[in-house]
Amino acid sequence: MINSRQQNPLILSIISMLLVTLVTPSKSSHYHLFKRISIELFNSHALAQSLPGDIQYTPPDRGAPGATGSGGARAHEKPTILESEDNWTRTRGTAAPPPASIQTVPKQCIPTTPTLLVPQNHLGLTTSSNPTVLWYLQNKDVEIMVFELRKAGEKEPIYAEQLQPSAGIIEMKLPKDKVELEIGTQYIWSVSVPCITEGKRRKISVEAGIQRVAPPPELTQQLSQATTPQQKARVFAQQGYWYDALDTLSTAFTANPNQSTYGDILSLLDQVGLNEIVKKEGQR
Template sequence: MSKYFCVIRQSLTSKLLLSCTFILYLTLATTAIATYKSPPNPSSPRTPTGSNSSRTNECTGNEKTSLTVLAPFAYVGQTVSLQPTFAWFVPNSQSRDIEFSLYKYVNGKPHQIGKIPMQSSPGIMTFSLADKQISLAVGQRYLWQVALLCNPNHPSEDLIASAEIEVVAISPKLKNQISQTKEFWKRSDLYAEQGLWYDALTETLNNPQNKASILNLLAELSQLEKEASGKVTEPNHKQDLDQQVLRLQQIINAEQALK
């Protein structure tokens, strides 16, 4: 092999690598993915959270997925929004009545402050309190629940999933960073780094064209729930965490299949 040929091949290889690197940079720049971390010193749920949708009935639809709230179970998910957005996954394609309920803790017990009826649609559904002009309070913890009404004559067959949410004050630094950031993925990343699950997820859900960010957040949460399950000794809580890990993975697989 001649020296001249070697130089040409080296030059072409360098240009190819440079081109690939540039393309990769552009791809990452336009589809940046946040890394979600659990909040510092998170609160433990007061009420058992989870889902009863692991059982089989006419409402389950695809056996590989189930009704699932997109929220942490190992600890109470946090938000800095007074009108946060809630998200959950509906497995079946048939539209059914669904109820979103919100509870405020009073003297340690949940008291309902709102119930909103709606129609289900398959995949990820969202609901923002801004739609009903309902506001939460900083320093308060709430329980939220979605119920898929499978059989009006047999309420016991409803599929129910729930989680808790805590409203925390936003730090001046984060508030300033968010106000100066236009790109949704950068805002999502800022929220995710601070353990603000609901805010990070809301930013990604408001921009569904970047599905990679949504799926990555779910994968990050699934991994954190899995790690937490390995440290839990209470059997029921461990079971809830293991089921949530499985459900989140199933949702990721189902959403990837739609690409």
């Protein structure tokens, strides 16, 4: 399932799709794009057969310049789960909470812990100043969901947003008038939800890194020759731009829901170790 603000039901022979729009105001009364596209598969085996597809993701060269973020801090190369004392009254501009510690998610919290849709063993790249990020929430029965973005090595977020929980694949476009990633600087983005463990209300946060890079001439040339969104997504994937490839496919799917595009999305997820998400989506 991918999450949306418009409602546009469409039934195909194999999949049934429901586009739903959710409008969530930020603390500054800005309305960002928070999308949810719900997809139910009547025949998961048929969709699973479409996963190999033509799209192939090639990880970027990890030895390339700019391997460290601002201040020499290295951004997360894989998703990290943190647990800290619950503090949901915090807003932008206030002091950061106590340092969180890396934890193994308690069994009772697994259904409500988000999964970030990023490569599991390296830092994802983007060419966009305000990229789109996606995550998966298995269970919508959580009280609150909070998104934050900060520079690597810093505690205070440069952007924070409280969102309405909803199950499935959730897509969030960082607002252009609020966020502008700097080229060569690494950032950490996170999604947090509450969970009750050992009688205490804790905040479980899952975070991953992202870095903006300047598009090389070769990428620009190949994109200019691509005539469809899926072709552009394949160029991004082959060149190692994870966030751009996934965003291009998600946007194309929202505009024109079809099995081929959704198959490419699941194929990308499968290639970076998110096979559990693919399995769950295939069972819907």
